[in-house]
Amino acid sequence: MIVSTALACALLVGGFILLVAIRVPVAFALGIATIPVVMLDMRLTPFIIMDRMFQSYNSFILLAVPFFLLAANLMNSGKITDRLIELARVLTGWMPGGLGHVNVAVSMLFAGISGSSTADAAGCGKILIPAMAKEGYDKRFAIAITACSSVMGVIIPPSILMVVWGGVMSVSVGALFLAGAIPGFMIAAALMATVYGYAKVYGYPTAGRPTFAEFVSAFKSAALAMLTPILVIGGIVGGIVTPTESAIIAAVYALILGMFVYRTVSVRDLGGILYDTGRFASISLFAIGTASAFGWMLAFYNVPRLIVSTMTSMQFGTFGTSLVIGALFLFFGLFIDAIPTIIILGTVLLPVALDAGIHPVVFAIIGIVSLAFGLVTPPYGLCLLISASIGGMNVVQVLRDVVIILVPMLLILLLIICFPELALWLPKMLLPDTFK
Numbered sequence: 001m002i003v004s005t006a007l008a009c010a011l012l013v014g015g016f017i018l019l020v021a022i023r024v025p026v027a028f029a030l031g032i033a034t035i036p037v038v039m040l041d042m043r044l045t046p047f048i049i050m051d052r053m054f055q056s057y058n059s060f061i062l063l064a065v066p067f068f069l070l071a072a073n074l075m076n077s078g079k080i081t082d083r084l085i086e087l088a089r090v091l092t093g094w095m096p097g098g099l100g101h102v103n104v105a106v107s108m109l110f111a112g113i114s115g116s117s118t119a120d121a122a123g124c125g126k127i128l129i130p131a132m133a134k135e136g137y138d139k140r141f142a143i144a145i146t147a148c149s150s151v152m153g154v155i156i157p158p159s160i161l162m163v164v165w166g167g168v169m170s171v172s173v174g175a176l177f178l179a180g181a182i183p184g185f186m187i188a189a190a191l192m193a194t195v196y197g198y199a200k201v202y203g204y205p206t207a208g209r210p211t212f213a214e215f216v217s218a219f220k221s222a223a224l225a226m227l228t229p230i231l232v233i234g235g236i237v238g239g240i241v242t243p244t245e246s247a248i249i250a251a252v253y254a255l256i257l258g259m260f261v262y263r264t265v266s267v268r269d270l271g272g273i274l275y276d277t278g279r280f281a282s283i284s285l286f287a288i289g290t291a292s293a294f295g296w297m298l299a300f301y302n303v304p305r306l307i308v309s310t311m312t313s314m315q316f317g318t319f320g321t322s323l324v325i326g327a328l329f330l331f332f333g334l335f336i337d338a339i340p341t342i343i344i345l346g347t348v349l350l351p352v353a354l355d356a357g358i359h360p361v362v363f364a365i366i367g368i369v370s371l372a373f374g375l376v377t378p379p380y381g382l383c384l385l386i387s388a389s390i391g392g393m394n395v396v397q398v399l400r401d402v403v404i405i406l407v408p409m410l411l412i413l414l415l416i417i418c419f420p421e422l423a424l425w426l427p428k429m430l431l432p433d434t435f436k
Contacts, residue, residue, distance in 0.1 A: 003041040008301040011036050012294065026337050027283065030344075031290035034297055044300075049293045056292035056343075057285065060244055061167035066281035067247035068160050071228070072114030073273045074254035076123035079264040080225045084109045085127060087222040090215045092192070093207030097199025099132045100145050102207060104191045107149035108156060109222075111184065112229035113250070115160045117153035117375050118280075121146060121383040125390040137204055139391050144401035147387040148409065149191055151372040154338070156184030158232045158250070161368050163243050164288070165342055169350060171360050173243040174236040175427040175434045176368075179361045182422050183369060183412065190408040224257055237430055284339055291340035295347055304348040311352045321356035322366060322417040325349055329367045333374020337382075341371055361427060362420040369413050376402055 003011075012033050019029035031049075038044045075081060088105035095101050103124065110120045125146045132142035154161045157177030166173035198204060210218075232250050235241040241249065258265030265273070298304060316324060328349065332341045346367055353363040375383040378395055384402060388395045416422055428435055 001040055001042055003037055003301070005301045005303065005306070008037050008041075008297070009303050011040075012297060016294070020335060026340055027287035027290050030287070030294040030340060034293055037297060044297075049297075052293045052296045053289035056289050059167050061163060061173070061242070062285065062288065064163045064244040064247035065160055065284055066277060067244070067251045068115040068158060068163070069119070069281050069284075070273070070277040071247070071250040071254045072116045072119035072123075073277050074251065074258050074265065075110070075113055075225070076119060077258065077265055077269055077273050079262065080113075080222075080254070080257060081106070081110065081123045081127065083218075083222040083225060084113075085124070087218045087226075089207055090210040090218045094209040095192075095196065095199075096206060097195045097204040098207030099128065099135055099137065100141070100195035100198065100204065101192055103128050103132070103142075103145050104149045104188055104195060107146075107152050108184070108188045109226070111152040111154075111156035112158075113225065113254075114153060115158040115163070115247075117150045117372065117383050118386060120153040121150035121386045122390075124150070125387045129387065129391045133391070135205060135207075138202065138401075139393060140398045140401050141198060141202075143384075143387045143391040143393060143398045144405055145191070145195060146390075147376045147381075147384040147398075148402065148405045149188075150383045150387070151375050151409075152184050152187060154372050154375075155180050155187065155369055157181060158229065158243075158246070159368070160284075161338055161342065161371065162364070163247075164339055165346065165364050165368060166243065168343055169346060169360065169364065171364055172427075172431065172434045174233075175361050175431050176364055177233050177236060178427040178430055179365050179423040180368070181426055183365060183416050186412045186415070186422070187369075187409055190412050191405065194405050194408055224261060228253060287337060287340050288343060291343040294340075295344045298344070298348070304351070307348055308351045308355070312355050316356065318357045319417065321352060322358055322362075322420075325353060325358075325363065326366050326370050326413060326417055329370035330373060333371045333380065334377050335380055336374075337380065338368075338371040338374065341374075342367065359420065359424060362416075362423050365416060365423040366413070369416065373406065373409065373413075376406065 015033035016029050019032055034049055038046060038049060085106045088102045088109060092101035092105045106124050107120050110124060129142045129146055133139045157180050159180060162176040163173055166176055228250055232246040235246045236243055332345055374380055384395055388398060
């Protein structure tokens with residue numbers, strides 16, 4: 001039997017939605033959904049699917065994923081997060097809503113080191129959510145601002161999502177890193193403005209005005225940790241190292257800081273750190289494999305070509321197409337992890353974006369920023385789940401504050417869509433050869 005495009009699409013998409021609805025993990029649901037089509041179509045065999053999975057793993061750039069995760073885990077275990085929080089406190093804690101600003105600032109600093117939003121939410125949330133509650137902040141606000149600020153982990157470089165996007169779409173990872181910097185800082189500014197508004201309405205306190213001696217002490221304490229983004233991004237932009245090599249450098253540097261400089265990581269701690277890193281990396285990489293097989297089957301039945309021709313015929317124009325792309329990524333991000341969405345939806349929409357005159361780097365930033373917001377929106381909302389768990393509250397209880405904080409963040413996404421040069425300015429200036 002030869003399966004038609006309509007039947008294949010119905011079986012693949014319908015099977016996947018059914019499996020996710022009954023709470024099967026997304027990575028497994030993507031793989032299981034391909035089985036009925038393989039059994040029905042005489043042209044396909046299980047070995048073809050396994051080969052597609054292997055081909056997706058056979059990528060040097062994906063080695064960066066576990067190493068960036070390892071760097072983040074070492075930073076958290078090595079108490080380096082505490083030093084970043086102290087630096088954030090002296091930089092921003094003097095403003096109304098001081099600890100809220102500290103929460104945003106430390107997420108911005110940690111994002112420049114780890115590349116992982118979940119590591120940010122877990123590492124910073126364990127310290128700041130109880131501290132904010134103790135200082136009289138509404139715990140719902142503390143949880144919401146922790147979750148929302150953590151999304152900068154995958155927007156401000158380095159970013160695991162950008163590494164995966166660059167590997168899958170053959171886009172310069174260095175250009176993506178640079179393109180994420182300005183949108184990331186704009187989101188941080190929007191979050192701080194929101195915190196200021198909350199502080200004025202609810203009378204939240206400052207964290208105290210630091211002395212010059214405190215500022216110098218905090219800066220010296222965190223200075224070595226803050227070298228990490230310079231080593232990672234500078235090495236890639238300067239053409240000295242590849243993204244994978246930069247991830248290894250970040251992990252080794254974090255290990256040296258934790259074990260030999262700050263002496264906060266012991267040999268005994270390494271086993272647990274490596275285990276957690278391996279567990280999270282295996283989840284991400286397994287999802288890459290099953291998503292690649294699922295995406296290949298959609299392509300085999302010409303589903304992407306049909307979507308491209310349909311959207312092209314509608315003639316939305318560059319701005320309209322960008323809005324549709326952002327909306328699709330936002331919608332998929334509600335239900336599916338970012339990495340499978342990049343592989344499935346990103347590869348389908350890339351030809352649509354190119355046909356509409358959207359630069360591949362701008363397309364990537366729209367997709368990644370949209371997917372980042374999915375980390376704080378139920379039912380998926382992994383960063384929100386982590387933050388709510390730390391705060392001991394139900395996700396539903398904090399949704400109102402999450403929505404309020406998300407609104408200005410969504411306006412930043414709209415600004416990127418309206419003015420794509422916000423994302424392109426830095427990479428065009430520092431990596432002009434990429435745009436020739």
